[in-house]
Amino acid sequence: MHDIRAIRDNPDAFEAALARRGLTGLAAQILSLDEARRARIQAAETAQAEQNRASKDVGAAKARGDEAEFDRLRTLLAQSRADIARMQAEAADLDGQLRDLLLGVPNLPLDHVPEGRDENDNVELRRWGTPATPDFTPVEHFQIAGVVPGMDFELGAKLSGSRFVVLKGAVARIHRALAQFMLDLHVDRHGLQETWTPVLVLEEMMLGTGQLPKFGEDSYQTREGWWLVPTSEVTLTNTVHGDLVDHATLPRRMVAHSQCFRSEAGSAGRDTTGMLRQHQFEKVEMVSITDAETGLAEHDRMTRCAEAVLEALELPYRTLVLCTGDMGFGARITHDMEVWLPGQNRYREISSVSYCGDFQARRMNARYRPEGGGKPDFVHTLNGSGLAVGRALIAVLENGQQADGSVLLPQVLHPYLRGASRLTAQGDLA
Missing domain, CATH: 3.30.930.10 (Bira Bifunctional Protein; Domain 2)
Structure with a gap:
C-alpha cells in the first residue's frame, strides 16, 4: 500500500513510476478522492466547532429565560448535528473509496528495474x-x-x-x-x-x-x-x-x-x-x-x-x-x-x-x-x-x-x- 502523503508531495514521480508498469492517471484519481475526503473532514470539524459555540448560546438563552431564542437555537443545533453526521458519513465513505483504490495499486518498481511489457x-x-x-x-x-x-x-x-x-x-x-x-x-x-x-x-x-x-x-x-x-x-x-x-x-x-x-x-x-x-x-x-x-x-x-x-x-x-x-x-x-x-x-x-x-x-x-x-x-x-x-x-x-x-x-x-x-x-x- 502506498503512503498518501508521499503521493501528495510528489504526484509526478508517483505517476511516472506507475507509467513504467503501464498504468496512467492514477495519481490524479487518488488525489481527487483524497482532496474530497479532506474537505469533508474539514467541513465537519468546522461545523463541530460552531456547534460547540452554539451550545453555549443555548445555555445562555435558557439561563436568561428567553424561551423563543432557546427554541430557535435548539432547532439549529439539531440541524447542525444532522449536517455533521452527514459530512462525517461522506468522509468515511470517501475514505473507504480511497483505501480500496490504494489497495489495488501495485508497488512502484525500483529505478534500475528494466522497462518492458511482458x-x-x-x-x-x-x-x-x-x-x-x-x-x-x-x-x-x-x-x-x-x-x-x-x-x-x-x-x-x-x-x-x-x-x-x-x-x-x-x-x-x-x-x-x-x-x-x-x-x-x-x-x-x-x-x-x-x-x-x-x-x-x-x-x-x-x-x-x-x-x-x-x-x-x-x-x-x-x-x-x-x-x-x-x-x-x-x-x-x-x-x-x-x-x-x-x-x-x-x-x-x-x-x-x-x-x-x-x-x-x-x-x-x-x-x-x-x-x-x-x-x-x-x-x-x-x-x-x-x-x-x-x-x-x-x-x-x-x-x-x-x-x-x-x-x-x-x-x-x-x-x-x-x-x-x-x-x-x-x-x-x-x-x-x-x-x-x-x-x-x-x-x-x-x-x-x-x-x-x-x-x-x-x-x-x-x-x-x-x-x-x-x-x-x-x-x-x-x-x-x-x-x-x-x-x-x-x-x-x-x-x-x-x-x-x-x-x-x-x-x-x-x-x-x-x-x-x-x-x-x-x-x-x-
Whole structure:
C-alpha cells in the first residue's frame, strides 16, 4: 500500500513510476478522492466547532429565560448535528473509496528495474550449468517410463477434478526427499528459521501481503471465511502483522514447507498436461523481514539461497531480473530462476525472489523501533521460493532421465532415499 502523503508531495514521480508498469492517471484519481475526503473532514470539524459555540448560546438563552431564542437555537443545533453526521458519513465513505483504490495499486518498481511489457523483455543476469545433450530424444516428466507408475493424473481427476495428481511409491518419496533436503539446506547452511504455519488464514492476512482484493479469483475461500494460502509467504510475512518489533531482532529470516492452493483462474489453458501447474502443490518458501538499509542486500542473499538449491541438485538454470511489465503486484524488484527442462527444451520458472520494500508492511501496519529511540518506521519485506517442490521434482526427473526410461538422481538426495541413486524403468528406487 502506498503512503498518501508521499503521493501528495510528489504526484509526478508517483505517476511516472506507475507509467513504467503501464498504468496512467492514477495519481490524479487518488488525489481527487483524497482532496474530497479532506474537505469533508474539514467541513465537519468546522461545523463541530460552531456547534460547540452554539451550545453555549443555548445555555445562555435558557439561563436568561428567553424561551423563543432557546427554541430557535435548539432547532439549529439539531440541524447542525444532522449536517455533521452527514459530512462525517461522506468522509468515511470517501475514505473507504480511497483505501480500496490504494489497495489495488501495485508497488512502484525500483529505478534500475528494466522497462518492458511482458516476459519477452526480462533481462538475463547469469546462467549456471550446461544442459545435457543426450543421444536420445528427452520426453516430459509424465512420459518417462519409470515415472508413469508413480504419477497418477487419472486418479487425481477422479478424486478432485482436473489439475490434481496422486503421487505414489518411489515418485512420492523423491518428492518428499526434495522438500526435506531444501529445508535442511536453508536451515543448516543459510541460517533460516524453520517455521510451520497454518494453511487457512483470515482475510486481513491476505490483504496484508497483497493477494486481496485484486487477486481474489486466483485463491480459494471456505464457507466459514478462511482463505487457503497460495503460498506460505502469506503466513510468514504476517507474523509481524500489527507489531512494533525491536530493530535488534532484524533481519528475521524464515523458511516453511507447506501445501499451497491456487485456482489458476488467470492461467486457463496453460500447462494443462503434467504437474507443472496444479491447484494444490508444495513449496519451500523463504521470507525475510528487514529494515530499509539492508533490504536490497537481503534480496541478493535470498536469490543466492534459491540458486544454491538448484546447484546442489545439479540442475542447469538461468537467473533473470523481471521487467516492469512482468513483475508481481507487490514487488519493487524480482529475480526469477528458470530451470532447464529437457522434455520441453526450454527454461521454466522454478523460483521468484521479490523485494517489496515497505509496501506490504504498510498494509499490515508492521513497524520496528529504531535502535537508540526515534520514530518507528515500517519494516521491509522479501519473499522467495526455495524452491517449488513439484517443479523441482519435474526438473530432477527430466534432467536425470536415461534412454531406457530410468532416472539418475542427484547425489544430495541419496541420503534421503536410503542410499538409492536412481529410479528404475519399472518405477522402483535402486
